[in-house]
Amino acid sequence: MSNATVSRLLERRSPFFSGYEWVTLALVLATFAVPFLTVNPQIMSQTNLILIAATAALGVYIMLRMDLMSFAVPSFMAIGGYTVAILSIRLGITDVFVLAAAAFIVPALLAIPLGWLILRLKGVYFVLVTFVLTEIVQLLLFEAAPLTGGANGLVGMPAVKIFGFELWDNSHVLLTTAGLAFTGFLITAIFTRRYRYEFAAIEKNDVLAESLGLACWKYKALAFAVAAGVSGLAGFALVNMLMTAHPTSFAPMSSVNYITYTIVGGKASILGTLVGAILLVSATDYFALSGELSPGLYGLLIIVVTLVAKGGVIGMLTKTVQRLRGRNGGGLTNPKPALAEGKS
Amino acid sequence: MEGFIATGLIGISLGSQYTLLALGFTLIFGILGVVNFAHGGFYVMGGYVAYYCSAVLGLPYVVALLIALAATFVLGWLFEVLILERVIDDHQATLMVTMGFYLVLATGILVIFGAESPEFSFPISGVWRVGDVYFPYANMVVLGACLAAIVFVFWLVYRTNVGRSLRAMAEDRTVASALGMPTKILFPFAFALATGLAGLTGALVTPILALAPHVGDPVLAFSFLTVILGGLGSVTGATIAAFIVGLIEAYAAVYLGGSKGALTLFVLVLVILVIRPQGLMGKEVRRA
Amino acid sequence: MDGANLTRGDALRVESISKAFGGLKVFHDVNFTMPAGGLLGVIGPNGAGKTTMINIISGRLPPSSGRVMLGDTRVDSQPVYSNAGRGLVRSFQQTATFNDNSIEDNLLSAIRFSGKDRSVLERLAVLLEKFGLVENWRRDANLLPYGLQKMLGLTMALATEPRMLLLDEPAAGLEKSERGNIDDYIAFAQTEFNCGVLLVEHDMDLIKRLCPQVIVLDGGKLIAEGAPGEVLARKDVIDAYLGGSDEEDDHAQHS
Ligand SMILES: Nc1ncnc2c1ncn2[C@@H]1O[C@H](COP(=O)(O)OP(=O)(O)O)[C@@H](O)[C@H]1O
Numbered sequence: 074m075s076n077a078t079v080s081r082l083l084e085r086r087s088p089f090f091s092g093y094e095w096v097t098l099a100l101v102l103a104t105f106a107v108p109f110l111t112v113n114p115q116i117m118s119q120t121n122l123i124l125i126a127a128t129a130a131l132g133v134y135i136m137l138r139m140d141l142m143s144f145a146v147p148s149f150m151a152i153g154g155y156t157v158a159i160l161s162i163r164l165g166i167t168d169v170f171v172l173a174a175a176a177f178i179v180p181a182l183l184a185i186p187l188g189w190l191i192l193r194l195k196g197v198y199f200v201l202v203t204f205v206l207t208e209i210v211q212l213l214l215f216e217a218a219p220l221t222g223g224a225n226g227l228v229g230m231p232a233v234k235i236f237g238f239e240l241w242d243n244s245h246v247l248l249t250t251a252g253l254a255f256t257g258f259l260i261t262a263i264f265t266r267r268y269r270y271e272f273a274a275i276e277k278n279d280v281l282a283e284s285l286g287l288a289c290w291k292y293k294a295l296a297f298a299v300a301a302g303v304s305g306l307a308g309f310a311l312v313n314m315l316m317t318a319h320p321t322s323f324a325p326m327s328s329v330n331y332i333t334y335t336i337v338g339g340k341a342s343i344l345g346t347l348v349g350a351i352l353l354v355s356a357t358d359y360f361a362l363s364g365e366l367s368p369g370l371y372g373l374l375i376i377v378v379t380l381v382a383k384g385g386v387i388g389m390l391t392k393t394v395q396r397l398r399g400r401n402g403g404g405l406t407n408p409k410p411a412l413a414e415g416k417s
Numbered sequence: 418m419e420g421f422i423a424t425g426l427i428g429i430s431l432g433s434q435y436t437l438l439a440l441g442f443t444l445i446f447g448i449l450g451v452v453n454f455a456h457g458g459f460y461v462m463g464g465y466v467a468y469y470c471s472a473v474l475g476l477p478y479v480v481a482l483l484i485a486l487a488a489t490f491v492l493g494w495l496f497e498v499l500i501l502e503r504v505i506d507d508h509q510a511t512l513m514v515t516m517g518f519y520l521v522l523a524t525g526i527l528v529i530f531g532a533e534s535p536e537f538s539f540p541i542s543g544v545w546r547v548g549d550v551y552f553p554y555a556n557m558v559v560l561g562a563c564l565a566a567i568v569f570v571f572w573l574v575y576r577t578n579v580g581r582s583l584r585a586m587a588e589d590r591t592v593a594s595a596l597g598m599p600t601k602i603l604f605p606f607a608f609a610l611a612t613g614l615a616g617l618t619g620a621l622v623t624p625i626l627a628l629a630p631h632v633g634d635p636v637l638a639f640s641f642l643t644v645i646l647g648g649l650g651s652v653t654g655a656t657i658a659a660f661i662v663g664l665i666e667a668y669a670a671v672y673l674g675g676s677k678g679a680l681t682l683f684v685l686v687l688v689i690l691v692i693r694p695q696g697l698m699g700k701e702v703r704r705a
Numbered sequence: 706m707d708g709a710n711l712t713r714g715d716a717l718r719v720e721s722i723s724k725a726f727g728g729l730k731v732f733h734d735v736n737f738t739m740p741a742g743g744l745l746g747v748i749g750p751n752g753a754g755k756t757t758m759i760n761i762i763s764g765r766l767p768p769s770s771g772r773v774m775l776g777d778t779r780v781d782s783q784p785v786y787s788n789a790g791r792g793l794v795r796s797f798q799q800t801a802t803f804n805d806n807s808i809e810d811n812l813l814s815a816i817r818f819s820g821k822d823r824s825v826l827e828r829l830a831v832l833l834e835k836f837g838l839v840e841n842w843r844r845d846a847n848l849l850p851y852g853l854q855k856m857l858g859l860t861m862a863l864a865t866e867p868r869m870l871l872l873d874e875p876a877a878g879l880e881k882s883e884r885g886n887i888d889d890y891i892a893f894a895q896t897e898f899n900c901g902v903l904l905v906e907h908d909m910d911l912i913k914r915l916c917p918q919v920i921v922l923d924g925g926k927l928i929a930e931g932a933p934g935e936v937l938a939r940k941d942v943i944d945a946y947l948g949g950s951d952e953e954d955d956h957a958q959h960s
C-alpha cells in the first residue's frame with residue numbers, strides 16, 4: 074500500500090530543459106535571421122557584441138551553479154581567441170569548425186590542471202585566485218611576445234571559412250558569431266541541466282553531498298573546464314569580429330562586466346545571462362555619447378540588484394508572473410531552475 | 418652597488434605605501450569578512466580630494482591630506498552603514514556591492530575631473546644625495562608619513578581598547594556583540610578607518626606616482642597580492658608581505674624590466690594561494 | 706566505485722587514534738572495535754570529541770596518528786565520498802539537507818550520488834510514511850519543522866543503502882514524542898539493510914533501550930566500555946556527565 078504511494082509520487086517526470094532553456098536557445102537561434110532582415114551595420118554590430126558578451130558571461134553562469142564567483146572569464150576568452158589567431162595567422166588554418174573546436178578545447182584542457190589546483194578554495198579565496206589568474210594571463214599576453222605579438226597583438230587574421238566558403242563581410246561575421254554563441258549556449262544548457270542535481274547539491278551543502286558519495290571536485294573541475302571552453306568560443310567570436318587578437322580585448326577588469334550581465338539579468342537561469350547582456354550592452358550603446366559612463370551605470374545596477382532585487386531582471390519577472398497567476402505557476406515561471414522544475 | 422641601495426630605498430618606500438593599503442584591506446577582511454573591491458576607489462578619491470584642496474583651492478598640502486583622510490573616512494562610514502551592513506552575511510553580495518561602489522566611485526571622479534591626469538605634484542622637491550645614492554625628498558616625506566601611519570595602526574589595534582574589541586570581533590562577530598561590544602559603531606569604524614587609510618595613501622602617493630581616474634585598478638590588484646601573501650586578515654602578515662612586494666617590484670623593475678616583476682609576484686601569489694591558502698602569517702582559513 | 710563494497714563480515718576497527726587541532730588535544734590513543742552489523746553506543750560530555758571521531762572515521766578529518774580499518778580497507782584520510790561508496794555513511798548532529806529543494810529532490814539526490822536505484826525508495830516507504838515525509842513530499846526541506854528535517858537527513862543516509870552508519874546525535878533537538886522515530890529508524894537500518902550502526906547520543910534512555918554495548922569518551926580518553934547498565938552506573942562516568950549538556954556546533958551546517 075505504501076509502496077503504491079511512493080511510486081505514485083515519483084510518476085511525474087521532470088523535463089530535461091525548463092522553459093528558460095527553450096526560450097534562451099530560441100532567442101539565440103533567432104539572431105541567425107538578423108543578417109537576412111537588415112543591412113543596417115549598427116544593428117548587426119550591436120547583435121554581434123551582445124552575443125559575444127552573453128556567451129562569455131556563460132562562464133560566470135556555469136560557475137555560479139556551484140556558488141563560485143569567477144573572475145577568470147577574460148583569461149579563457151584570451152586563450153581561446155589567441156589560439157584561433159595563432160592557428161589562422163601562423164598555420165593558415167581557417168576552417169571554422171576546426172577553429173571553434175580549438176577555441177573550446179584548448180582553454181578547457183588548460184582549465185583542468187588549473188581547476189585541480191584552485192577548486193579546493195571556496196568563497197572569497199576562489200574569487201581572489203581567479204582575479205589573480207586573470208592578471209597573470211594579461212601580463213603573459215604582453216610578455217610572451219614571440220607567441221602573442223606582445224603589445225601589438227596579432228593582426229591581420231584571414232577570414233574564416235565554412236566548407237571552403239569565405240566568411241568575410243559583416244553579415245558573415247555575425248553568422249559566425251551566432252553559430253559560436255548558439256554552440257556555447259547549447260553546451261551550457263545541456264551541461265548545467267544534465268548535472269543539475271550535482272551542482273545544486275554542491276551549491277547548497279557540499280559537505281552533505283560528499284557524505285552521500287558525491288565526488289564534488291570532479292564536478293567542479295568539469296564545470297571549470299566547460300566554462301573555460303565556452304568563454305573560449307566567445308574569445309574566438311571577439312577576435313574574429315576585430316580581426317585582431319589584442320591584450321586590451323581581454324582586460325582583467327572586463328571580468329566585472331561578465332559578472333554584471335549574469336547578476337543583473339538574474340543568476341538563477343540561463344535566460345538571465347542572455348537578458349542581462351542584451352540590456353546592458355544596449356544600455357552601453359545608448360549612453361555611447363558618454364561611453365565612459367557605462368561602468369558607473371553597471372556599478373549602480375549591481376548595487377541596486379544586490380540590495381533590492383536579488384533575482385535580477387528574470388527573477389523579478391518570474392515573481393511578478395507568479396503573483397499574477399496565483400500560486401499555480403508552472404513551466405517558465407519557476408523560481409528555482411535547479412531541481413524544483415515542474416512543481417504543480 | 419649604489420643603484421642597488423637606491424633601488425632598495427624605492428622598494429622600502431613602495432612597501433610602506435602598500436602596507437597602508439593592505440592594512441586597511443586586511444582589517445576589513447579580518448573584522449567584517451568582506452573583500453573590499455572598492456579599496457582602490459578610496460585611494461583614487463583621496464588623491465583627487467587632496468589635489469582639489471591643494472591645487473585648486475590653494476590650501477596647504479598638510480591640510481589637504483587631512484581633508485582627504487576625513488572625506489574617505491566619512492564616505493567609508495556611510496557606505497558601510499547604508500549599503501554594506503544590509504548584506505553583510507552574504508559574502509557574494511558584499512563582493513557585488515563593493516565592486517559596484519568602486520565602479521560608481523571611479524566613474525563619478527571621471528565625470529567630475531575628466532579623464533586627463535591633473536597637474537598635481539608634491540610640494541617638496543629636491544633630492545637627497547649621499548655618495549652616488551639618490552633619494553628624492555618627496556619620497557622621504559611619504560615614507561616617513563606612511564611609517565607614522567603604520568605605527569599608529571599597530572598602536573590602535575594592539576594597544577587600545579578599541580583595538581582589543583576589533584580583534585575580538587574579528588574572531589567572532591556574534592560572540593562579540595553578545596559580550597556587549599558596540600558593534601554597531603565598531604564595524605563602520607573599522608571600515609571607515611580602512612578607507613581613510615586608503616584615502617590618505619592616495620593623497621600622499623598620487624602626487625609622486627600618478628593621478629588619474631583609473632589608477633585604482635592596479636591598487637586593488639596589489640592590495641590583493643599583499644593580503645593573500647600575508648594571509649587574509651593578518652595585520653603583521655600584511656605588513657611583511659607589503660614590504661616583500663615593494664622590494665620585489667622595485668628590483669624586478671630595474672633588473673628584469675617590463676612587467677616581469679609583476680608577473681613574478683602574481684605567480685608567486687598564485688602558488689602561495691594554492692599551497693598555503695592562509696598565507697604566510699594567516700591562521701586557519703576562515704570558513705567562507 | 707572506488708574499492709570493494711563492504712561485505713557483511715567487515716568490522717570497523719579504530720586503532721590508537723589521536724587527534725589534535727593545533728595545540729588542542731581532543732583525544733589520545735583511542736581504540737575500539739565495532740562488529741559488523743552491530744550497534745555500538747558512543748557517549749561522552751560535550752566537547753569530548755564524539756563528532757570529531759565521526760569526522761575521522763568518515764574521512765572528513767585526518768587523524769594525527771593511528772588508523773581506522775573497515776575490514777581490510779583503511780578508511781581514515783580517504784575521501785569522504787569514497788568511504789560513502791564503500792557503504793560507510795555518516796549523519797550530522799544538526800539538520801543537514803539541501804535547502805530550497807523538496808524532500809523528493811533531497812532523497813533522489815542521495816540515491817543519485819550513491820549510484821543507487823530509485824527502487825530503494827520502495828524499501829524505505831514504510832519509514833517515509835511513518836516519519837511524515839510522504840505528507841510533505843513536495844515541500845522544501847528548509848521549510849520543514851526541525852524534527853522532520855532531521856529525519857529527512859537520516860533517511861537520506863539510509864537511501865544510499867549503507868553497510869555502516871555513523872549517526873551523530875540523531876535524537877538531539879527532537880521532541881520527546883518524536884524520539885521513538887529513532888528507535889524505528891535504527892531497527893529498520895539493522896533488519897532491512899543489515900547495517901552496522903555507530904550511535905553517538907546524549908539521550909541515555911535511548912542508549913539504554915537500544916545499545917547492547919557502549920563506550921564512553923571523556924578528557925581525550927576512552928574511559929569505559931561495556932553494557933550500558935553497568936557503564937552508566939560507574940562513578941567516573943557519572944562524574945564526566947556532571948558537566949554541561951548544551952548543544953554544539955557540528956560544522957556540517959553550510960552557510
Ligand atoms: N575543525 C575544528 N578545528 C578546531 N577545533 C575543533 C574542530 N572541530 C572540533 N574542534 C574542537 O574539538 C573538541 C571536540 O569537539 P567535538 O568533536 O565537536 O565534540 P562533541 O561532538 O563530543 O561535542 C572541541 O573542543 C571542539 O572545539
Ligand SMILES: [Mg+2]
Nearest residue numbers: 755756798953
Ligand atoms: Mg558533537
